Structure formats: C-alpha cells, structure tokens
Amino acid sequence: MHPSEVLFQGAQRPVSLPVCDHYAGSEKLMRKSIALQQELGPVFDITLDCEDGAAAGNEHAHAQLIAGLIAGPDNRFGRIGARIHDLSHPAFEQDVTLICKSAAERLAYLVLPKVDGVADVKRGLDVINHHAKKAGRDGLPLHVLIETHGALAEVRAIAALPQVECLSFGIMDFVSAHYGAIPGAAMRSPLQFTHPLVVRAKFEIAAACHAFGKVPSHNVTTEIKDTAVVAEDAARAGAELGYTRMWSIHPNQIEPIVRTLSPDGSEVDEAAAILNAARQVQWGPIQHNGRLHDRASYRYYWAILQRAKAAGMPIPESAGSLL
Secondary structure (H helix, E strand, O other): OOHHHHOOOOOOOOOOOOOEEEEEOOHHHHHHHHHHHHHHOOOOEEEEEOOOOOOOOOHHHHHHHHHHHHHOOOOOOOOEEEEOOOOOOOOHHHHHHHHHHHHOOOOOOEEEOOOOOHHHHHHHHHHHHHHHHHOOOOOOOEEEEEOOHHHHHOHHHHHHOOOEEEEEEOHHHHHHOOOOOOOHHHHOOOHHHOOHHHHHHHHHHHHHHHHOOOEEEEOOOOOOOOHHHHHHHHHHHHHHHOOOEEEEOOHHHHHHHHHHHOOOHHHHHHHHHHHHHHHHOOOOOEEEOOEEEOHHHHHHHHHHHHHHHHOOOOOOHHHHHHO
C-alpha cells in the first residue's frame, strides 16, 4: 500500500507546497519572476498581486494582465497564484471573475487578504467557488492572510476549512492594528522574534495549520540586499516557530529561503531508507541504526520526502514510488 493510504488513516493528509512564496506586483517584476521560475523550476511559487500591484483605477486591466500571465504558455509548472483584493474592496469580485474566467484551470491558488474571521473566508469562498465552477474548476485552493485581530481569534476555524491550504502572517498590518502598542521595529528582526504579541500570533497560526495539515507561511523580510538576514529569518521561522514556507518580495530572497527551509540532504536519505525498510514489513515497526521506528515517525519522514520533492531536491531513486 502507498504510505499516504497507511500513515494517514483517519487523518487529513498534510498539504505540501514549495517553501518559498514569491510576490510580484508590477508587470515587469511579474514577467521577471516567471522567467526565473522557468530557469530554476517549480521550487518556488509565484503570487501575482492584484491588491498592492494595481494602481488606483487600474484594477480591471491589472487583473486581466494577471489572468493572461497565469493562463499563458510561460506558466509551465502550474505554480502561479494570485492575491485578490479584500472582500470590502469594489474590485474583489471583479478580480475573481476575470482571473477565474481566463485562468481557472491553470491557477495554483487565490490569496484572500484582510479577513476578519471565518465568516469572511466562507463568504469569499462562496464567490470564488461560483466563478471557478463556471470556468470548470472545483475546489480551487485558497490561501488566507492572517493580519487582523478577528482572523487571529478564529485562526483554527479558518485552518479547518477543507479548501484552505495555507495561512500567511501579515505582520505589517497586524502590528499596525495595535495603533502603536507594538513598536514598528517589531515588523522586522530581531524584535519580530521576541515581542510577545507578535510571537504569540505566529505560534497560533503555525499551530492551527499543523493541527489541520495545512502550511504556515512566514511573513516577508524587508531586507533585500543582505541575503544573510533573509536566511536567518527563514531559519528562525522554521526552527523556532514551525513555519515551512516563507514570503519573498525580491528575487534575491528566493534562493536563501529555498536553501534554508528545504530539508537537509542527509535527512532526505535517511527518510528514504527508513520508509523503504518500513514498506518491506508492511509498515510495522522497524529498527534503523539502533533506533526504533513506527508509524508515528514514518509520518514525519514521509513529510520530509514531500518537502524535498517540492523543493526540487535530489531524492534517492528507491524512494520514487513512496511519493
């Protein structure tokens, strides 16, 4: 039996996504990002941005541009999504209509910003599903930005929605929503990893995601020249807070995020060896290098292989049938 059939009986199979989510808003940067994805492969996702990318009054044309890029031949891997305007914005349904009409089949996901709770997400999904279904697409994945007090208060209910596959932390809007009670320095390192209210929010988002097999995506690093800062933020987000994905806002940030959040090569080899041995005994307990393993650890190592695959890492040939 395939490990996904054995290891997740009675539980939701966890979502696996590339570890980097690269945002691009202007036409120049969107096309540059797509060209880079063609060069490197689908080791990072691209989110084309309607919300912050469109000039005021140009929302219709910008959404059409995004729809054309997603539907076009340069979207080789089907790993391009779009951030739409929030529910209260006049362009919200226009974004959904235009993008789904032209690009629903090739669209990786939509990102819904500034929700104030699970009711907003459900309302957004009603509109999205209506237009996606008209275009022949069912179950279009949704990513949700958690950046308000209301969304954080209901983050577990949001993560539990089957169509939601990723929650991202919007640190700047979240800090701003405290009206000066959290200093602006908490929008960046090192304070973003030590301020109690910010860390609490990050923990709750990550915990909610992992409870329901979804992907927590860490907020952006505003430093774009010093890639060591980006790598350090990614390392802390992964090791200390349990984030398995992170935003990028500049092409220079993609490589350090992918490198830092991808599994270690030796752990990928170990995962392949353990899971192959487990398969030989029909997923019963085994000993490997003097340590006992059973289905609890098999789930961990299977997730390692999934993350390695999403990152474009070399995977032992013997593990190919496990994925």
